[in-house]
Amino acid sequence: xxxxxxxxxxxxxxxxxxxxxxxxxxxxxxxxxxxxxxxxxxxxxxxxxxxxxxxxxxxxxxxxxxxx
Amino acid sequence: xxxxxxxxxxxxxxxxxxxxxxxxxxxxxxxxxxxxxxxxxxxxxxxxxxxxxxxxxxxxxxxxxxxxxxxxxxxxxxxxxxxxxxxxxxxxxxxxxxxxxxxxxxxxxxxxxxxxxxxxxxxxxxxxxxxxxxxxxxxxxxxxxxxxxxxxxxxxxxxxxxxxxxxxxxxxxxxxxxxxxxxxxxxxxxxxxxxxxxxxxxxxxxxxxxxxxxxxxxxxxxxxxxxxxxxxxxxxxxxxxxxxxxxxxxxxxxxxxxxxxxxxxxxxxxxxxxxxxxxxxxxxxxxxxxxxxxxxx
Numbered sequence: 210x211x212x213x214x215x216x217x218x219x220x221x222x223x224x225x226x227x228x229x230x231x232x233x234x235x236x237x238x239x240x241x242x243x244x245x246x247x248x249x250x251x252x253x254x255x256x257x258x259x260x261x262x263x264x265x266x267x268x269x270x271x272x273x274x275x276x277x
Numbered sequence: 278x279x280x281x282x283x284x285x286x287x288x289x290x291x292x293x294x295x296x297x298x299x300x301x302x303x304x305x306x307x308x309x310x311x312x313x314x315x316x317x318x319x320x321x322x323x324x325x326x327x328x329x330x331x332x333x334x335x336x337x338x339x340x341x342x343x344x345x346x347x348x349x350x351x352x353x354x355x356x357x358x359x360x361x362x363x364x365x366x367x368x369x370x371x372x373x374x375x376x377x378x379x380x381x382x383x384x385x386x387x388x389x390x391x392x393x394x395x396x397x398x399x400x401x402x403x404x405x406x407x408x409x410x411x412x413x414x415x416x417x418x419x420x421x422x423x424x425x426x427x428x429x430x431x432x433x434x435x436x437x438x439x440x441x442x443x444x445x446x447x448x449x450x451x452x453x454x455x456x457x458x459x460x461x462x463x464x465x466x467x468x469x470x471x472x473x474x475x476x477x478x479x480x481x482x483x484x485x486x487x488x489x490x491x492x493x494x495x496x497x498x499x500x501x502x503x504x505x506x507x508x509x510x511x512x513x514x515x516x517x518x519x520x521x522x523x524x525x526x527x528x529x530x531x532x533x534x535x536x537x538x539x540x541x542x543x544x545x546x547x548x549x550x551x552x553x554x555x556x557x558x559x560x561x562x563x564x565x566x567x568x569x570x571x572x573x574x
Contacts, residue, residue: 219452222459223432230459234466234478241470277425 227276231267236260288553296550297532300543305358305536309369312350312377319343319380322476327469337475340380344484347380348492349521349537355389356533375454381488382458382481383429386451390444391431396533399507400500406434410489411497423489424482488521496526504531505551510558525566527556541566 222229240259243249252258270276322340325331331339353359354374360366374385391406398404400411410428413419422428431448438444465473496508508530513520525540528547535543544551544566551559 215453218456222456226459230463233463234473237466237470238474245471275425275427277421 225271227270228264228267231270232260232264234263235266236263239263288550293547293550294532296546297535297543300536300539300546301358301532301534302361303536303539304361305353305538307538308350308353308536309359309373311346312354312373315343315346315350316376316379319347319476319480323472326472326476333472333475336472337480340476340480341483344380344480345487347377347484348488350374350377351385351388352392352492353537354385355392358534358536361534379458380477380481381484382462382477384451384454384458386447387431387455388429388451390447390451391434394434394438394444396530399530400497400502404434404437406431407493407497410493411500413494416490416494419490419494420486423486428489428493429485491520491523492526495520496523505554505556510556510562527551 236259239262240256243252243255243259249255319340322331322336322343326333326336351374354370354377357367357370359369359373371385374389378385378388395405395407400408402408402412405411407428409422410419413422419428435445435448462473462477465477495511495513498509498511500507500509508527510527511524513524517524522537522540525544528535528540528544529537531547532543544562545564548559548562548564551562
């Protein structure tokens with residue numbers, strides 16, 4: 210049972226890993242940079258935008274099959 | 278034909294192996310110290326940076342240096358050069374191999390089995406997992422591939438070696454470790470985003486690029502297949518301790534159990550054998566291998 214779950218998880222990561230990585234990792238980084246920067250102070254929903262940008266980068270990487 | 282017979286008698290493989298064996302027995306304490314040391318320094322950066330004792334940029338610099346030192350100790354472990362064939366000491370290979378690679382965010386078992394295949398099939402376009410690094414179009418492509426993770430996208434070798442059960446089992450043993458690394462990285466990115474970026478993710482990328490360029494690209498650039506042809510001697514402006522002494526990688530491919538820090542002496546001793554085998558650049562090997570420029574080809 211555990212083996213099946215693990216294999217399904219690996220399959221999902223193979224297919225969607227780049228998207229999740231973009232969303233969570235790059236989204237968190239962009240959000241932290243935006244919070245530290247005065248430039249984005251007055252931008253509404255900056256957290257949503259930061260994570261959306263991360264997710265978009267991940268999605269593009271998934272579709273291209275490579276980050277760079 | 279006469280020449281071949283001459284090589285067989287005076288510079289036979291058996292004699293070459295006997296000399297190499299003299300350099301394949303010493304306990305590799307320096308490499309253990311570097312591997313365990315860099316990973317421990319790297320781990321200590323986290324509390325130091327998070328508690329404000331060290332600036333994030335200083336932490337980034339130190340973490341990047343640690344990442345550049347991370348692969349080689351694991352590489353010695355991959356060849357069993359700590360246990361030296363003693364089953365009771367295999368834990369040492371595993372310990373150093375796993376621990377030192379935390380900085381680079383790579384699972385030891387995956388790197389170990391793919392590296393063994395690299396040795397077995399060096400420069401084979403289908404079977405050498407490092408083929409794309411050594412035969413990339415340019416240095417720029419090597420850096421790009423290493424940075425975006427394509428240089429270590431080893432999944433396809435599960436199909437190539439699907440009939441090799443030992444390979445498949447060891448590879449699969451590494452997957453949960455890879456998953457754990459990824460989950461930890463993402464969790465830390467949510468909790469400490471900039472610290473995770475500058476203490477782990479970016480240094481790991483720098484270390485991977487550095488290792489790929491000096492380990493895979495330069496030593497195998499323009500080489501073909503065959504025991505005395507798949508790696509080359511080369512020179513570089515860097516003092517060799519800054520580029521992992523990879524100008525000496527040729528001897529590692531001939532005799533992987535020679536300890537890394539014993540390679541210079543081994544090359545000096547094996548020089549006549551390499552000249553007899555007409556290894557390109559072997560006649561340029563100095564009588565005493567120094568720090569730099571070492572070997573000019």
